[in-house]
Structure formats: C-alpha cells, structure tokens
Amino acid sequence: MKFPTQHAAALAAVLLSSAAWAESQNESQTAYHTLEVDGVSIFYREAGRKDAPTLLLLHGFPSSSHMFRELIPKLAETYHVIAPDYPGFGQSSAPDAAAYDYDFATLAQTIDAFTQEIGLTAYTLYMQDYGGPVGLRLAVEHPDRVEALIFQNATIHAEGWNPDIVAQFAPFWLDRTVETEKPLRALLKAEVTQWQYVQGSSRSDHLSPDAWSHDQAGLDRPGNAEIQLEYLWNYQDNVARYPAWQAYLARAQPDTLVVWGKNDPFFTLDAVSALQALLPDADVKLFDAGHFALETHVAEISDEILQFMAR
Numbered sequence: 001m002k003f004p005t006q007h008a009a010a011l012a013a014v015l016l017s018s019a020a021w022a023e024s025q026n027e028s029q030t031a032y033h034t035l036e037v038d039g040v041s042i043f044y045r046e047a048g049r050k051d052a053p054t055l056l057l058l059h060g061f062p063s064s065s066h067m068f069r070e071l072i073p074k075l076a077e078t079y080h081v082i083a084p085d086y087p088g089f090g091q092s093s094a095p096d097a098a099a100y101d102y103d104f105a106t107l108a109q110t111i112d113a114f115t116q117e118i119g120l121t122a123y124t125l126y127m128q129d130y131g132g133p134v135g136l137r138l139a140v141e142h143p144d145r146v147e148a149l150i151f152q153n154a155t156i157h158a159e160g161w162n163p164d165i166v167a168q169f170a171p172f173w174l175d176r177t178v179e180t181e182k183p184l185r186a187l188l189k190a191e192v193t194q195w196q197y198v199q200g201s202s203r204s205d206h207l208s209p210d211a212w213s214h215d216q217a218g219l220d221r222p223g224n225a226e227i228q229l230e231y232l233w234n235y236q237d238n239v240a241r242y243p244a245w246q247a248y249l250a251r252a253q254p255d256t257l258v259v260w261g262k263n264d265p266f267f268t269l270d271a272v273s274a275l276q277a278l279l280p281d282a283d284v285k286l287f288d289a290g291h292f293a294l295e296t297h298v299a300e301i302s303d304e305i306l307q308f309m310a311r
Helices: 005-028 071-076 104-117 131-141 163-174 178-186 190-198 209-219 224-252 269-278 294-310
Strands: 031-037 040-047 054-058 080-084 123-128 146-152 256-261 283-287
Touching (some): 040 071, 040 104, 054 131, 080 104, 131 146, 163 224, 190 209, 209 224, 256 269, 269 283
Parallel strands (some): 123 146, 146 256
Antiparallel strands (some): 040 080
C-alpha cells in the first residue's frame, strides 16, 4: 500500500522535530570529564550547547561541583555550563603539598589555566564561598572575559563575616599553632559539615543528606585535612585583597546578580549591603535559606539567574 504523500511529509516533520528535541535533551544532560592542568587532574561537569553563553560555576568549602548538580540541568537548557572541582575537593586529584601549593593564588591560576585549556574566552562567574576569591582573581586578571557576576553567599568585605567565625580564624591567622588550629580542624568534622547545610535552612525536608555525606567523603580522604588547613590558613590573603577587589567592582560596574541565603551562619547580610554600595545597579534577591541556598531554593535561584541572563 502506498503511503499518502501528505502523511509521509507529516511523519517526516514529526521525526525531525523528535530528533531536534532529543538533541536538545542530550545537550542539556550533564557530562563528566577530567583534564590535566598544572600537574593536577581537574574533574568538571559540563552541559549545554558549547556555542551558547557560558556560566562558570565556582564552588565553596567543603563542597565541590556536586553542589551544582540540580542547578546545572536548569541552566543548560539555554546556556553552556561548566563546573570544576578544585584540587583537593570532589573528584579532582589531591597531590601532596610538596607537589602543589594549596593557596588561593595558585588555585586561581589553576582554574584560569583550566578555562583556557577548554577554550573559554568569555563567561559569567557564579561564585559561592571559596568561589568568591577564586572568581575575583579571575575577574581582575581578565576583566575582558567577564560578562557578568553572580554572588551566592560569597563575601569580599570584612564586615560581611559573622564575628563568631572571625573569632575562630583570627588567632589561627595571627599565630598558627596546634592550639589555634583546633577550631579550624573542627570544621572538618562530619557533624560540622552537616551543620553548615542545616543551619539557617527553612526547608529541612529539601535537604538531602547526600550533600554533606559527599563532602565529608572528600574531607576524610587520607591527607586531606592538611590540604584543607593550608587553604584555611591562606584565606587571610583573600581578606588582604578585599580592597583591591572592591576597587575593581566600583570601577568596572559589571552586571551583577546577588542570590543570597539570608540566614547564612558565616556571611551576614552586611556582605550584601556592602556589595550594593559598590554596585548600586545589582539585582539582589534574598532567600530564607542558609549558606548552601541551592540545596533548598534551586528552583527560585535558577529562575532568577535565567531572568538575569536574558536581560
């Protein structure tokens, strides 16, 4: 029996549409890669069309690109998304400290080299916690590559720190001893890792134990405690650079979105106010969430990002 011409054309249109839909679904699905950079194996997640504008997602302590696992698919329907793990975090390698300097200047250099290896020439930076000092170093070094900034619970102002947290760090930075290390070593314990996710959260039923279990597995790797203490010790260099980063923002006035868990036990709303003073045109959205706001408000935050990027 001969298939009617009009039916064949309709079927062909349906098949083409289905193929296009399948291709778009495949592009938005997260892929997992590793890349050798500066002698370190960097693990990263990637999704979205490579010819679309890129969002570079920079994670915080003690997490990894795992913190973006639910955000990536929402953004990748429209954008190219890249999320690396830092050395000593997640699935990236953790060489001995004799083979890699665990400080933020070196970390930023590694992430910079990583972006160049994968061919990124322009990107929007999403910065959470440690992502702030890493991202601002990239922005100051390569302002021409930065299309926009997204801050999520990442301060670049001293007044943005919770004084209770400062009281734990200050003695360690002033005089590093076994005694002053104790409060910082406590940050590596399983109960404290869980606390970082739970404290300030308004949607406890949205908190997946997988998040802190995944982080803790990384922290518990042999030798990783010493790596994390090196990063925590060097964090004082970030604080010293705050004025330079503030000057960059005041001068460059990049398009900026602030999405912030307002109950953060580490970085207070004073950090948000300070950013607004530097960037009066920034979009600021506060959520009834803690330090890891994506765990409970990923739908709302992704909507804000998509609206911001569209503008």
